[in-house]
Amino acid sequence: MKPTAFAGLGAMGFPMAAHLARQGQTLVWNRTAATAEAHAAQYGTQAQQSLEGLARADLIVTCLPTSQEVWEVMRVLGPHLQPGTVWLDCTSGHPSSAREQAEWLRQYGADFLDAPVSGGTAGASAGTLTVMVGGDPAVLERVQPRLAFAQKVVHVGEEGAGFSVKAINNTLLAANLWAAGEGLAALALAGVDLGAALEVINASSGRSNATENLIPQRVLTREFPATFALGLLTKDIGIGLDLAQSGKAATPLLAQVGGLFRAATTVTGPQQDHTAALKLIEQLNGVQLGTQAPSLGTEGPKQA
Template sequence: MTTQLPAKIGFIGLGNMGRPMAANLARKGGKLVVRDADASRQAGFVQEFGSEDGGSAKAFAEAEVVVTMLPNGRIVRQALIESGIADALPRGSLIIDTSSAEPLLTRELAQDLADRGIGVVDAPVSGGMPKAIDGTLSIMLGADDDALAERAITVLSQMSARIFRTGALGTGHAMKALNNYVLGAGFVAAAEAYVVGEKFGLDPKLMVDVLNASSGRNVSTEAVFPSEVVTRRFRANFTFGLISKDVGIAAELADRLSIETPLLDEVFRALSEGGKELGMGADYSELVRIFERRADITHG
């Protein structure tokens, strides 16, 4: 397995997750050409890290690997094919899609890029901004070719050592969506229990303490409820738009596989309706507020 970084790496998408991931790659010696829909964000990264400006497709002509961190698979396709970048890339180059994208769209993209001699792997991440910053993300790597997977790991390992080889192309994106479904399901269950307890007169902090000392604990009760719900902060660390998108991908995959998933469907409905009511940019922890309102629970 090669351990030497490619001479030039493209990075597309410098948002909340992409920027710290690209920054870690640059700090580890990666020579980057970067692009973002926000020109000022792109220029700021170029200035801080001495990277090459990827404003033109030709700037990617020598990139052996391109990492994408974008909102969904359709935007990944636009950023690579409709932008002209795919035509500019050399044959034998590799796309590493770290976005939360649709598994079947990823496979379609790979088929289209194969005609250009470009390989594709999917490598979505989990852990949020804090872990993107400190380089401890969980990375789920799907690839049809072991050689492509090894090339991808050479780059991905500069952003995190926690890389899980999930199987064929698309399995990484599937795993990411299923992971966030389980996250959402745990939160919805905890939120319902929290509101029932509030209505009955249980102390909110006590409920969370008991859950976390008992078998009902999950990542939401351990992290989200103490910091966001009990404190009533509801900060936008993970928005309705993001989690409902991922849970929707899991629901669509189940449907395409003809698998009945009533709980998955209900969690998707709850998160989607929460986003419509409070705004897709609101933190998904605010779902508790909707449940409280329906239960006639008020807070000063």
């Protein structure tokens, strides 16, 4: 069996590539070469100095910040690929790039799958990511057994469909988060205990990942741990809105969400955790959600 290659050893890619190494020869590349060497030392992978070194693999996995960086890698590596190679891109990329990149790779006999992941850094470490894949299902079937970082792989449609679903998922995350932030601000201004309110909401119909996890763990605690940057989420909403525009979809609510997250990014800073968007809601309402005081109980956050 030919080796698998992995390019982009960031917070997600580093542990993902480690899972690949458990089942066969794995070549790794990173813009900062030292990271690739550290990965090789730790997991027995083979660090490549140059992108061309990845070309002897028949499965290339990329995990980069945006489709722009994927293009940069692809323009160097693509002409060296062997016919039959599969390029599986785990970046949260742009559907229109997926179509263009698939087209571009076809001239070298290679197949492209857009395959963004969800599950965060915790899921990457545990090898329990969900992968949403766009492209030829027969190609996916061929490489799916080798995706050792995944717990669930779902084929969602043609080229670009994976990126589309990822962008909409993240746009919904943003919408649910912002809506909850506004609702909690209204409750706080009315003197309602937010911990109690969330306990009720999470047992009721208004619950979401934002109310169940993000706000109790990151906002009410005032920790805002920067595991997913606000600037990247705002970029993803932009992809979601591009998707809507190109399909002539009418999404007035999601469009407003995009404007509000852009504002939050400008005011709060793109490097902050995405949940720090709620700091803008706090500012617009003259109220703070939660408190810095540590929770004394054992049942989770009760701050108001």
